[in-house]
Amino acid sequence: MTVMEQRGAYRPTPPPAWQPRMDAAPLLPDPEPYRVLGTEAAAKADPGLLRRLHAELVRGRRYNAQATALTKQGRLAVYPSSTGQEACEVAAALALEERDWLFPSYRDTLAAVARGVDPVEALTLLRGDWHTGYDPHEHRVAPLSTPLATQLPHAVGLAHAARLKGDDVVALAMVGDGGTSEGDFHEALNFAAVWQAPVVFLVQNNGFAISVPLAKQTAAPSLAHKAVGYGMPGRLVDGNDAVAVLEVLTDAVRRARTGGGPTLVEAITYRVEAHTNADDATRYRGDAEVEAWRDHDPILLLERELTGRGLLDEDGIDAARQDAETFAAALRERMNQDPSLDPMDLFDHVYAEPTPQLREQRALLTAELEAEQEGSH
Amino acid sequence: MATVALKPATMAQALTRAMRDAMAEDPTVHVMGEDVGTLGGVFRVTDGLAKEFGEDRCTDTPLAEAGILGTAVGMAMYGLRPVVEMQFDAFAYPAFEQLVSHVARMRNRTRGRMPLPITVRIPYGGGIGGVEHHSDSSEAYYMATPGLHVVTPATVPDAYGLLRAAIASDDPVVFLEPKRLYWSKDTWNPDDPQTVEPIGRAVVRRSGRSATLITYGPSVPVCLEAAEAARAEGWDLEVVDLRSLVPFDDETVCASVRRTGRAVVVHESGSFGGPGGEIAARVTERCFHHLEAPVLRVAGFDVPYPPPMLERHHLPGVDRILDAVARLQWEAGH
Structure with a gap:
């Protein structure tokens, strides 16, 4: 039986027959975001995993701070920080097997780094020396997508193609709350459900699309509820509870596989920093709100759990x-070196073979550069 | 040596055969779109493909063009070679963002590490009595997007050859099918491997000495008809069929204009911001000293595509082409 036939063949339906395609109740998200940390369920979590998550989150936080600092020093053109969202970023990477694919948005460089992408290559887009700095095939991380939600249908298509080929590969696609308003979000979820593609969609609801709060973005009971309309389950999770996010994503990945x-x-989380360094968050939200979320910080939640159970002490922290400082120092040192630029790259990757017109333009720029060099002597 | 029998075939049949042969040769070729499976497409261009190759290879998708092209991107990322059908020109617009922001530039974004060998087939142009939104000439949008090849056949053998070349290309190709030529017939031998044309080569359809008509797609037969009619006026017109708008074959076009000294660009697309402006500029820049007259354009009006009962006034016809030829400053006596 082919993949397409598994969806169920066409059957004539005599009038006035109508039946629901499935029972909607099992698709509904839980009324409360799923939590593990601070609950009895946390006792069952593997201590090694908790410590690893803690180390990854601390490193992720330091990465965010370093990238923000590099922006202030002019080493990055722009940085959309995921400070406060590290649990989602790290869990997205850890939920996947090596053969799986990650489809990040522009705010998800940390997820790419946690999956193994060289941080300098992950930041290439934001430094501005090229668009995608890493080879997407090396760690199976698609290019960071700047146009919102447009990477979601890519994830569906890739997962579908893998299934057609008989590979048990899963794609995990990341999007923000604002991105759920885009048409591509709708189309991707619909295609995924119709094709039963092995995809997991992770919406990080961080409260804001730049300045626009969720209330102006949707009237849905929750973003997870949107799943029901497509015929797929919706899960609601505390996005700052790294253990819960990882568990929910791992379940979804297993289900897809x-x-x-x-x-x-x-995943309910919060964008602690402004949208980017170029944004002024004081124009649309108050400090009290931000401070309240600092008490629900993903690292804080993990440390409370670990220290409370005696799994981590001050030395461990x-x-x-x-470890995070060492990581940041290495990144800082490498980012403080000027990237090597070859203007001819502009023409070399537009087509497999440059068109005659591009060859002419390439020659024009070459002549301009030569004249520039002669002028400087 | 046995002579190969040339059989009459329609352009639609040649396109179907091109996809069929590509799918038979290369298991990574997948056809997808609205109604392309069981129905065989609203123009029947994918007729029989689902039956021969199964629904996994020729897939009826949900009705969502951005989703179709967006999922094709992901499929291409995983090593497949999708051939996407957009049902009509104006219905391709929802896929525009995927086309411009991803399909056209994924190779560039990734320094060549992630090329997307996607063919986007779009029936385009008017002349079939289609109501609103069924007759657009949208090529200028695609021409203005770096990273896309833009190809359009005008003959039955070219339909086969160019579509095979498009599917085989490692770059994305917007393959514009002149829908009013779908049922045009020609003798054609699909078993002749010579019929796979390289993308980027124009062809002289009719040789002439007086002036060059530069055209493509649905306007090629109109220009050939105009060239025949022009003989009565004493003009011997050359007709260049561009076949590929991107890459543009400056060489063939300019060689013709240098011979004739006069040129008219003919297309259905509107003239303001249309392909003719670019072509006229290129010809003028390269052939200025050979030109006896300004390069003229005969195009559709700069109006939203007209209702079917008025479209004959909009489409460039023989008379409008001959009127333009008459304005090529013959009285100057060169």
Whole structure:
């Protein structure tokens, strides 16, 4: 049986027959975001995993701080920080197997880094020396998508293609709350459900699309509820609870891999920093709100759990911070070197073979550069 | 040596055969779009493909063009070679963002590491009595987008050859099918491997010495008819069929204009901001000293595509072409 035939063949329906395609109730998200940390369920979590998550989150936080600092020093053109969202970023990477694919948005460089992409290559787009700095095939991380939600149908198509080829590969696609208003979000979820593609959609609901709050973005009970309209399950999770996010994503990935189809996961988190360094968040939100979220910080939640259970002490926390400092120092040093630029790259990757017109333009720029050099002597 | 029998075939049949042969040769070729499976497409261009290759290879998608092209991007990322059908020119617009922001520039974004070998087939142009939104000539939008090849056949053998070349290309190709030529017939031998034309080469359809008509797609037969009619006026017109708008074959076009000294660009698309302006500028820049007259344009009016009962006034016809030829400053006596 082909993949397409598994969806169910066309059957004539005599009038006035109508039946629901499936029971909607099992697709509905839980009334409360799923949480593990601070609950009894946390006791069952593997201590090694908790410590690893803690170390990854501390490193991720330091990465965000370093990237923001590099922006202030003029080493990055712009940086959309994921400070406060590290649990989602790290869990997205850890939920996947090596053969799987990650489809990040522009705010998700940390997820790419957590999956193994060289941080300098992950930041190439934001430094501005090229668009995508890494080879997407190396770690199976698609280019960071700047146009909102447009990467979601790519994830669906890739997962579908893998399934057609008989590979048990899953694609995990990341999008923000604002992105759920885009048409491509709708089309991607619909295609994924119709094709039963092995995809997981992770919506990081961080409260804002630049300045526009969620209330102006949607009237849905929750973003996870949108899943029901497509015929896929919606899951609601506390996006600052790294253990919960990882568990929900891992379940969804397993479900996708074993032929269960797509899942929509809404992770409730908060964008602690402004949209980017170029944004002024004081124009649309108050400090009290931000401070309240600092008490629900993903690292804080993990540290409370770990120290409360005696799984981590001050030395352990210091060690994680030291590791993060080493990581940041190496990144800083490398980013402080000027990137090498070859203007001819402009023409070399437009087509497999440059068109005659591009060859002419290439010659024009070459002549301009030569004249520039002669003029400087 | 046995002579190969040339059989009459329609352009639609040649396009179908091109996809069929590509799918038979290359298991990564997948056809997808609205109604392309069971129905065989609203123009029947994908007729029989789902039956022969199965629904996994020729897939009826949900009705959502951005989704169709967006999922094709992901499929191409995983090593497939999607051939996407957009049902009509104006219905391709929802896919515009995927086309411009991803399809056209993924190779560039990734320094060549992630080329997207996607063919986007779009039936285009008027002359079939289609109501609103069924007759657009949208080529200028695609021409203005770096990273896309833009190809359009005017003959049955070219329909086969160019579509095979488009599917085989490692770059994305917008393949514009002149829908009013779908049922045009020609003798054609699909078993002749010579019929795969390289993308980017124009062809002289009719040799002449007086002036060059530069055209493509649905306007090629109109220009050939005009050239025949022009003989009565004493003009021997050359007709250049561009076949490929991107890359543009400056060489063939300019060689012709240098011979004739006069040129008219003919297309259905509106003239303001249309392909003719670019072509006229290129010809003028390269052939100025050979020109006896300004390069003229005969195009559709700069109006939203007219209702079917008025479209004959809009489409460039023989008379409008001959009127333009008459304005090529013959009285100057060169």
